[in-house]
Amino acid sequence: MILSCEHVSKNFKDTIAVKDVSLELEEAESIGIVGESGSGKSTLANILGGLVRPNSGTVYFEGENIMDMKKHNDLNFRQNVQFVFQSPKESLHPYLKVRTSLREPFFAKGRPRTTKKEMDREILRALERVQLNETVLDKYPHQLSGGQAQRISIVRAMITDPKVVIFDEAVSALDILVQKEVIEILKKLRHNIRTSYLFITHDISTVKSLTDRIIVMKDGKIVETGKTDDILNNPQAPYTKKLIASAI
């Protein structure tokens, strides 16, 4: 078990965003978290990734409570859980060239120093895996297409081989064809590395080919969880049925 949480809850003033959620992500496993807008998916993801502190409950990384971590393990956690956000262009620094942005992960606190040459070699290799030409390296985010920008974000999240990558609506902002492309790329990436994935989406159809398990959320709570095939072919909760119907 690589990342898990027990009974986490989070409210923002009067809004209950996440209520008593527990889940476990195994090594090399891929989970989809599905639910309508406002169901608390992003909040849960941010809690799991340590970006948001829950009001109650505990998050464990490699079995250790992330709140109690000593410095060394905290750095280890920070480096090994990476995010890809919904708006690819906004998550890249507007004034930094792609090359500069892609070197940043190598400067994470506590990482052994890498030479620029080694970084660039890794970057080129990663670009190839997401089918991008190296000409993008000298561009600014505003000069990229949405699909290119999202692939850059994926490279940035995965270039240092994290153990967990959290995708928060990573393909929702892209148009259908580009969505397909990115999903294909992600599928290929999955076969290569023993990374665990958390795919968050309101559109169940975008994750059905990417995940082993699906967790369905509504109003901050888990309403159903199961193997992807079972959820798709034999949903139990009426809410899940509705989600599947609306995705087709």
Added chain:
Amino acid sequence: MRKYVFILSVILLLIPLSLGIVSFFYTPYPITEMDIDNRFSGISKAHLLGTDQFGRDLLSRLMVASRYALLLGTVSVTLGLCAGAFIGVISALSNKWISMIFLRFIDGMLAFPGIVLAMMFVVVFGDGLYSTLIAIAIFMIPIFARLTYSLIKEQQHALYIVAAKSMGLSTPRIVWRHYLPVILPRLVTQFSASIGSAILIESALSYLGLGVVPPNASFGLMLKEAQSFMLSYPYLILPSGILLVITVLGLNLMGDTLNDRLMKLGDTHD
């Protein structure tokens, strides 16, 4: 249009700048050299801008005054910028309590009119170049601290900052690499305009007899001396008055237009 304003500001600034720079190597006369036979000489071949009540060459004094104004303005505002930006970053990124204490402190300082603060300082620590410089720097600190604070707060929830944090970068690196390129243009804009106000404060202090002291030359001092002879030799006030206006106007116009230009030079680190 903006392009022409920028060019205009550069041209305006080149006047005091070239005068000030040349003054390091050359002035037509030593600035304290008196020529009693040639008092109030008016424009002549020997004295291009005439002489003052002691027969000192006005052009030479103006050149040295430009040098002091620009040097003092730049150095004091740079000090204020560095200290202010540092305080601003700390108050924006620390926890609630530290942040609140810093903000109260900044607001307290901002509540004082700058010139009063500077006067108090100079009165307490003595007049002269260095205390004027420090006084102006202190006056600039809260301005830059406030600006930096609000610029950082503005960006704090931007996705690219969240992304930088989630990557596990250290706070100094996030500030340097991720905040700075975005907030730098605004700081530089403020920097340019602040040099203008620093020069005005310096002039005001000198005018009040608190800043640069005779027989040295500064805009404020020259204005004050000219004022005594306002009725008989009114044109004496023109050289320092006009150059002061040109300098401050140039700096303010530059500040206004610099912002847009700097935005384009985003990637400052490659």
